[in-house]
Amino acid sequence: MMDQDKHSPKDVIDLITKRLIDWEGLVLHAYECSSGYTSCGIGRNLDTTGISEDEAMYLLNNDILGCFKDLDKHLIEWRSWPLTAQYVFIDLCFNLGIHTLLSFRKTLAFCKLGEWERAAEELLDSKYARQVGRRAIFNSEELAKCQNLLNKTTTPKD
Numbered sequence: 001m002m003d004q005d006k007h008s009p010k011d012v013i014d015l016i017t018k019r020l021i022d023w024e025g026l027v028l029h030a031y032e033c034s035s036g037y038t039s040c041g042i043g044r045n046l047d048t049t050g051i052s053e054d055e056a057m058y059l060l061n062n063d064i065l066g067c068f069k070d071l072d073k074h075l076i077e078w079r080s081w082p083l084t085a086q087y088v089f090i091d092l093c094f095n096l097g098i099h100t101l102l103s104f105r106k107t108l109a110f111c112k113l114g115e116w117e118r119a120a121e122e123l124l125d126s127k128y129a130r131q132v133g134r135r136a137i138f139n140s141e142e143l144a145k146c147q148n149l150l151n152k153t154t155t156p157k158d
Contacts, residue, residue, distance in 0.1 A: 063094060070098035077112060082149040085111065088139045095135070096128060104128075116146035 007015075024043035033039040037047045044051075051059075067090050071078045075098075078089050092101050102108070104126065110119035120143040123129065129136035 064090065067093040067098075074098050074102055075108070081111060082116075082146040084142050084149060085116065085146045088142050091135075091139060092128075095132070100128075111143075117144045120144035 021042055026042055027040060030038055030040045030046065033043070033045070037045045039045050071089060071093055075089070078086060081089070089101070092104075104123070107119050107122040107126075110116070110122060120140040123140045123143060124136060126136070129140070
């Protein structure tokens with residue numbers, strides 16, 4: 001009996017996983033490999049292999065959960081806002097990052113006061129709005145709608 005027949009597929013995968021990590025390393029950001037390709041993780045060549053739709057959705061889900069955590073930590077009252085505003089702030093956090101989002105002081109102040117139309121106006125008076133165009137207009141319109149939704153504060157599922 002050959003040596004390879006004595007091992008289960010899981011044993012083989014475990015061994016090659018360890019060896020590949022030893023040789024390739026584990027890099028948690030994009031980098032240029034020795035062959036000049038953009039890579040990440042454990043030698044994943046992004047230029048030629050890219051990522052699958054399942055991998056993209058996995059990353060997106062983790063990013064959305066990260067937005068919930070960031071908003072809960074830095075903007076505690078956000079879950080008491082109308083559901084529409086909560087969706088806007090998840091999108092803003094995703095797009096801008098929490099620290100840039102927190103720099104929108106006037107927009108945030110108006111949200112905290114429940115002055116959604118003024119918050120919507122302030123959102124459009126920003127570099128963000130000039131950079132992303134339609135997305136900012138959509139988010140502004142969504143915030144303005146909250147003026148009429150003040151009693152609906154259901155939290156999106158996380």
